[in-house]
Amino acid sequence: MQPHATSMSKPARRVTISDMADALGLTKSTVSRAMNGYTDISPATQLRVKRMAEQMNYQPLSHAQAIKTGRTRALGFVLQLSDHDAHRPFLAEFLAGLSAGASDEGYTLTVASADSDATLFDTFRSLRRDGKADGFVLPRAMVRDPRVALLREMDVPFVLYGRQDDPKGCSWFDIRGEDAIHEAVLHLAELGHSRIAFINGGTKYSYARLRHQGFVSGMAEAGLDVDPDLVIENKVTLAEGQAAAATLLEAAAPPTAIVCAVDRVALGVYRAAAQRGLSIGSDLSVTGYDGIEDGTHVHPALTTFAVDNRDAGARLAKLLIRRLRGEDPETLRETASAQFINRGSTGPRHDKCRNNISMGGKQ
Known part of the structure; x- marks a missing residue:
């Protein structure tokens, strides 16, 4: 009598690195390094190994990998809640890009927060100590960046947004x-503006120095002199933008156009102009930078430069993974352009701004 067949069967044996190595005729070490993207393994061999892994349905044990390599295949990101715009609306897009860029390479993203500068260092140390991050993406590079100094001291890989x-x-x-x-200045100069003011962003950040350089070079190319009285530094919020614009517009010779290093400051300029009976786009031209959604809801919509934050996050994730795989950090430097969005907040030069102020338009 034949035994009854059973529907129960033994689970398939898990494919191992040794199985992969035998199938490919390579050493286990070569297969392992190819799977982890090490740069000493040729791209052709890496592709060959990864295709075989797909064919054999190879699934690495993440815990075993972490023990063997000392890596958890996780990227770290620490949100500084003390920043003036820590909950900025474009953060979600940036994190989505980071997560997607990590996932594409088989990594995860660990997000933590620090509620003060004092706790920031402890957060980095604890994430590294607890094996929750192999390296870090550092948002908004600073001129003297204490995060860079710490991670250099800890010998932990990092990439900067900036x-x-x-x-x-x-x-x-x-x-x-x-x-x-630079392009914003030339745009305004082509519209006939010669008294162009500049309200810069937070001077502790690297971007502010660069944007100031762009303003100076744009004015030089347009054949215009920079009036120091029309340059205001270190403004990042709507209220600060409003106050800075009030100072500029109450000058004896006010500007007819204002270039702002960040959109929120530009929206503050709108308020200052409204208080003085000035129409944005006709009496006073304004440009911003960031491309935040709020700039589409004012009237007229803000002329600005938009940044693809999702793409920035994805590119930073992939740069950090390449660094983790052993590439020289000084070869991993990329830049991109912001997109000019020409809306209604800029227009031909009009002298109502100056005339309105001189006739008592400050009430």
Whole structure:
């Protein structure tokens, strides 16, 4: 009598690195390094190994990999809640890009927060100590960046969203904000403006110095002199933009156009202009930078330079993974352009701004 067949069967044996190596005729070490993207393995061999892994349905044990390599295949990102716009609306797009870029390479993203500068360092140390991040993406590079100093000291890989004056050992992705501000000046000069003011962003950040350089170079190319009285630094919020614009518009010879390093400051300029009976786009031209959604809801909509934050996040994730795989950090530096969005907040020069102020338009 034949035994009854059973529907129960033994689970398929898990495919191992040894199985892969035998099938490919390679050493286990070569297969392992190819799977982890090490640069000493040729791209052709890496592709061959990864195709075989798909054919054999090879699934690495993440815990075993972490023990063997000391890596958890996780990227770290620490949100600084003390920043003036830590909950900025474009953060969601940036994090989505980071997560997608990590996932494409088989990594995960660990997000933590620090509620003060004092706790920031402890957060980095704890994520590294607890094996929750192999390296870090650092948003908004600073001129003297204490995060860079700490991670250099800890010998932990990192990439910056922004550039550094001391570039040794630094990788980064950045948007060329200086080019955008330069273009904004030329745009206004072509419209006939010659008294062009500049309200810069936070001077502790690297972007502010670069955007200031862009303003100066744009004025030089347009054949215009920079009036120091029309340049205001270190303004990042709507209220600060409003106050800075009030100072500019109450000058004896006010500007007819204002270039702003960040959109929120530009929206503050709208308020200051409204208080003085000035119409944006006709009496006073304004440009911003960031491309935040709020700029589409004012009237007229803000002329600005938009940044693809999702793409920035994805590119930073991939740069950090390449650094983790052993590439020279100083070869991992990329930049991109912001997109000019020409809306209604700029127009031909009109002298109502000056006339209105001189006739008592400050009430």
